[in-house]
Amino acid sequence: MQDNISRSSYKQLEQKSKYTNLFLRWFLYFVLILFASYFIFPLYVMVVTSLKTMEEIRQGTLLTWPSTLNFESWAIAWGGRGYGAGDTFLRPYFWNSIKMVVPAVFFSTFIGAMTGYVLTKWRFKGDQWVFLFLLFGCFIPFQAILLPMARTLGVLGISNSILGLVVVHTVYGIPFTTLFFRNYYVSVPTELVKAARIDGAGFFKIFFKILLPISAPIIVVTVIWQFTQIWNDFLFGSTFSFGEAAPIQVALNNMVLSSTSVKEYNVDMASAIIAGIPTLIVYVLAGKYFIRGLTSGAVKG
Amino acid sequence: MKTLKIEDLSKNFGTTEVLKKINLDIDEGNFLVLLGPSGCGKSTLLNIIAGLETINEGNVYIDDYNVSKVEPKDRNIAMVFQSYALYPSMNVKENMIFGLKQAKTSKEKIEEQLKKVSSFLKVDELLNRKPSQLSGGQRQRVAIGRALVREPRIFLFDEPLSNLDAKLRVEMRREIKKLHQTLKTTVVYVTHDQTEAMSLGTRIAIMNHGVIQQNDTPEIIYNKPSNTFVADFIGSPSMNLIKGYIKKEAEQLYFVGDDSGNSIKIPINNYSFDKKLELNSKEVYLGIRPEHIYYKKNNESDFEINLKADLSEYIGHEQIITFNYSNQEVLAKFPSTTKIEINKEMNLYFDLTQISLFDKNSQERI
Numbered sequence: 001m002q003d004n005i006s007r008s009s010y011k012q013l014e015q016k017s018k019y020t021n022l023f024l025r026w027f028l029y030f031v032l033i034l035f036a037s038y039f040i041f042p043l044y045v046m047v048v049t050s051l052k053t054m055e056e057i058r059q060g061t062l063l064t065w066p067s068t069l070n071f072e073s074w075a076i077a078w079g080g081r082g083y084g085a086g087d088t089f090l091r092p093y094f095w096n097s098i099k100m101v102v103p104a105v106f107f108s109t110f111i112g113a114m115t116g117y118v119l120t121k122w123r124f125k126g127d128q129w130v131f132l133f134l135l136f137g138c139f140i141p142f143q144a145i146l147l148p149m150a151r152t153l154g155v156l157g158i159s160n161s162i163l164g165l166v167v168v169h170t171v172y173g174i175p176f177t178t179l180f181f182r183n184y185y186v187s188v189p190t191e192l193v194k195a196a197r198i199d200g201a202g203f204f205k206i207f208f209k210i211l212l213p214i215s216a217p218i219i220v221v222t223v224i225w226q227f228t229q230i231w232n233d234f235l236f237g238s239t240f241s242f243g244e245a246a247p248i249q250v251a252l253n254n255m256v257l258s259s260t261s262v263k264e265y266n267v268d269m270a271s272a273i274i275a276g277i278p279t280l281i282v283y284v285l286a287g288k289y290f291i292r293g294l295t296s297g298a299v300k301g
Numbered sequence: 302m303k304t305l306k307i308e309d310l311s312k313n314f315g316t317t318e319v320l321k322k323i324n325l326d327i328d329e330g331n332f333l334v335l336l337g338p339s340g341c342g343k344s345t346l347l348n349i350i351a352g353l354e355t356i357n358e359g360n361v362y363i364d365d366y367n368v369s370k371v372e373p374k375d376r377n378i379a380m381v382f383q384s385y386a387l388y389p390s391m392n393v394k395e396n397m398i399f400g401l402k403q404a405k406t407s408k409e410k411i412e413e414q415l416k417k418v419s420s421f422l423k424v425d426e427l428l429n430r431k432p433s434q435l436s437g438g439q440r441q442r443v444a445i446g447r448a449l450v451r452e453p454r455i456f457l458f459d460e461p462l463s464n465l466d467a468k469l470r471v472e473m474r475r476e477i478k479k480l481h482q483t484l485k486t487t488v489v490y491v492t493h494d495q496t497e498a499m500s501l502g503t504r505i506a507i508m509n510h511g512v513i514q515q516n517d518t519p520e521i522i523y524n525k526p527s528n529t530f531v532a533d534f535i536g537s538p539s540m541n542l543i544k545g546y547i548k549k550e551a552e553q554l555y556f557v558g559d560d561s562g563n564s565i566k567i568p569i570n571n572y573s574f575d576k577k578l579e580l581n582s583k584e585v586y587l588g589i590r591p592e593h594i595y596y597k598k599n600n601e602s603d604f605e606i607n608l609k610a611d612l613s614e615y616i617g618h619e620q621i622i623t624f625n626y627s628n629q630e631v632l633a634k635f636p637s638t639t640k641i642e643i644n645k646e647m648n649l650y651f652d653l654t655q656i657s658l659f660d661k662n663s664q665e666r667i
Contacts, residue, residue: 191386191459194353195447200374200403213390 050074050269057265073266077255077274088258090274092244093251097231097278099162100247104169105226111170112177112222113215117207119178120185121193131182137175145172146239153240160241168240169230176229177222184218185211220289227282248275302365304329304487305350305455310359312345312511319345320511323359327504332481332488334502336495338534342511343491344459350489351457352376363454374403379448380457383464385440387432387447394428397447414450422446438469445480458490462497474500495535499523507531526657529664532588538621541631542586542659549581556587556658558627565606565626567651572658576667585667588657591621594633595650596641603650610643624649 045062050073052066080089118124119131149168150159158164188211196206237247246254252275256268283290303326312320319342327333335343348354350361352373360369368376379400387396394415401411419425422442432440441461448456461477462470478501481488492498498505499519506516507530515527526532532540545558548566558564567587574580595603608631612623615637622641624631633649635641660667 189384189386191382191384192388194348194351195380195382195386196388196399197353198351198373198378198380199400199447201399205403210388210390 046269046273050266050273052266054262054264054266070266073264074270074274076264076267077271088251088255090248090251090255090271093246093248094274096162096246096251097248100165100169101227101230101278104166104173104230105223107166107170108173108177108226109219109222111174112179113181113212113219114207115174115178116181116183116185117211119182120188121190121206121211122203131178134175134178137172138179142172142235146235150240160243160245162241162245164240165236165245165247168236169226169233172236173226173229176225180218180222180225181215184215188214217289220286224282224286224290228279231279302329303327303362304331304364305489306362306365307346307350308360308362310346310349310361311357312342312349312354313357318511320349323511323513325506325513325516327487327489330485330487332490332501332503334498334505335489335491335508336498336502336505336534337493337508339493341508343493343508346508347380347457347459347489347491350455351378351380374400377454378457379451379453379455380459381441381444381448381461383460385432385444385464387440387443389432392429392431393424393435393443393446396432396443397450400447400451414452418446418449422449437465438473441465441473445477449484454487456486456488456490458488460492461490462492462494470497477501495537499535507534509534524655525666526588527666529586529588529659532657532659536590538591538632538634540588540590540657542588543626543629543631544586544661545584545627547580547583547585547658554580556585558629561627563627567604567606567653569653569656569658571602571653572656574658574667578660578667584661586659586661588659589631589651590655591632591634593652593655594631595652596633596635596639596647598650600652600654602653604653606649606651607646608649609646610641613641613643 048064048066049057049062051069051071052060053070053072056064056066076089078089078091078094080091115134119127153159153164153168156164156167158167192210193206196210201209232249233247234249234253237250238253241247241250252271255271306326307323310320310323311318323346325333335346337343345354349356352368352371356369360367362368363376363378387393388399391399397418398411398415401414406414415428419428422445424439424442424446427435427439427443432443435443444461458477462473465473474497481501490498490501502519504516505519505522507514507522509530515522515531517527522531523535526535526540529542532542543556543558545556545564547569548555548557550566554569554572555566556569557566569587598605606626608624608626610622611625611630614621614623618637619634620637620639620641622633622635624633641647658667659665
């Protein structure tokens with residue numbers, strides 16, 4: 001008797017929890033889809049608008065699908081309309097940005113790796129102060145250093161040049177890259193360095209032969225971070241460069257704001273997408289390392 | 302000529318004194334174990350011998366040459382670390398020959414050394430593997446191999462077995478012992494494990510608070526500890542240190558636990574004192590190891606004493622019984638086959654040839 005009661009009530013409980021679980025699962029999917037569409041919506045609008053003609057944009061709504069796939073606005077955004085003065089298009093500035101991003105990312109990552117290596121494996125008196133001051137660099141609002149930096153670039157004779165922007169981005173990248181590499185190298189056993197010293201390897205040999213080969217995850221993280229920061233930067237670009245030497249984000253701004261007659265939404269949207277594509281590519285190619293590198297603190301030997 | 306000699310060595314980290322005027326030397330072919338609790342400075346001392354730490358005062362000599370300012374790679378030493386410290390990006394072979402390559406050894410010589418050492422340590426089949434693909438024991442072998450190929454004057458081991466599980470640790474301990482027997486290279490070995498120290502060392506230096514407490518053969522360390530720290534540190538369970546004082550009665554020397562008169566007098570006439578001292582009513586510790594208290598008479602000189610058993614701890618092959626001697630705990634170790642009744646008095650036999658006496662104030666052996 002006793003047995004029967006408990007058995008049937010277990011059955012009821014089982015049924016109940018089954019329904020609850022089912023409901024929670026569907027609710028979870030619903031919320032996820034909601035958020036996902038919220039994020040994907042602007043991109044959708046951008047892509048469709050860029051593929052429409054101006055005619056269609058004026059007549060249809062934001063969400064309507066284009067009647068024909070029209071890539072003309074992309075061509076205009078990239079290569080211009082072909083007439084002389086006042087024609088702004090992205091191609092030269094895209095290359096400007098590449099010429100700025102590649103060396104800036106390389107140098108800031110490399111210097112950060114070096115600094116992180118010294119701060120963890122070649123400790124010296126007061127090294128924690130050096131690290132603290134470097135950390136301050138992460139928290140300085142960049143607006144605060146615009147004037148002194150402009151003066152510095154002027155004195156060095158590299159204002160309004162790609163080189164100037166490379167220097168600025170390298171300098172302001174170092175606090176972050178150092179932080180990344182320091183925290184990564186802290187978890188690498190110092191005994192590795194000791195063993196290498198006994199084996200006769202010096203400062204640089206230990207760095208290049210022993211630490212750098214195991215740094216792939218953190219290098220990926222740093223490169224993605226720096227690439228995104230520098231590629232998307234508008235403040236430094238617009239302050240320290242103009243005209244020919246401007247990076248793509250500045251050119252994009254000029255393009256969109258300088259249209260004198262009609263606002264060409266399709267060209268604007270195409271330009272914005274072009275300006276964003278390289279970052280997307282970097283994320284897609286290295287994204288899984290990004291998550292892995294951020295979450296894995298310790299890499300055991 | 303001493304293979305290694307350390308002279309008046311002091312080291313501090315900021316205001317903390319880690320090593321205080323250490324003097325130590327080793328003859329060729331010896332296996333010296335630096336033993337002590339954590340934070341006693343033993344690893345720092347090893348790092349200083351290797352040249353990985355700087356010295357504040359004093360000198361280190363290898364083969365009578367002052368190496369205090371010589372780079373680690375030029376000291377003719379090799380070191381094995383607790384975490385093995387194998388280079389993760391290199392395979393076993395590259396790991397083992399990295400040092401030789403740095404020293405610009407000829408290709409033939411490298412191949413020859415590698416072949417010799419890898420077959421000796423039975424790692425030939427692992428040469429192309431990465432450290433991450435090896436088990437703990439294999440990693441340890443490779444780490445030892447990396448030290449061996451350099452053919453150093455002195456091997457330095459920094460707690461090499463602490464990361465292994467209990468079974469593997471015993472195996473590797475035997476391997477290291479065999480290795481030393483075959484190669485007869487001088488070894489300095491740091492550990493906090495007394496079994497490791499006793500079984501491996503030809504000499505043991507026990508350290509505490511940056512000072513060497515005793516430096517001698519394992520037998521002497523075990524039988525004649527030079528102070529209460531060493532007596533307490535070595536042995537499991539450690540030596541009984543019974544508080545009391547010396548009493549002289551009719552030209553006979555006795556040890557008694559207290560004044561009450563109930564305390565049983567233990568004759569210590571045959572004890573060979575290290576120092577000439579005024580002995581009567583001197584406050585001392587009587588040290589006797591649990592394994593030197595018997596439940597039946599073994600030798601003619603054994604002293605019969607009647608004590609009450611308070612507690613019994615069964616640990617498999619033996620049992621540890623706690624007795625009460627003038628309100629102090631005295632531990633004894635018997636085979637677990639003996640039947641002991643708790644809360645009852647029984648006859649015990651103290652092996653008086655094995656006792657130690659320590660001055661209560663200085664804690665030194667007398």
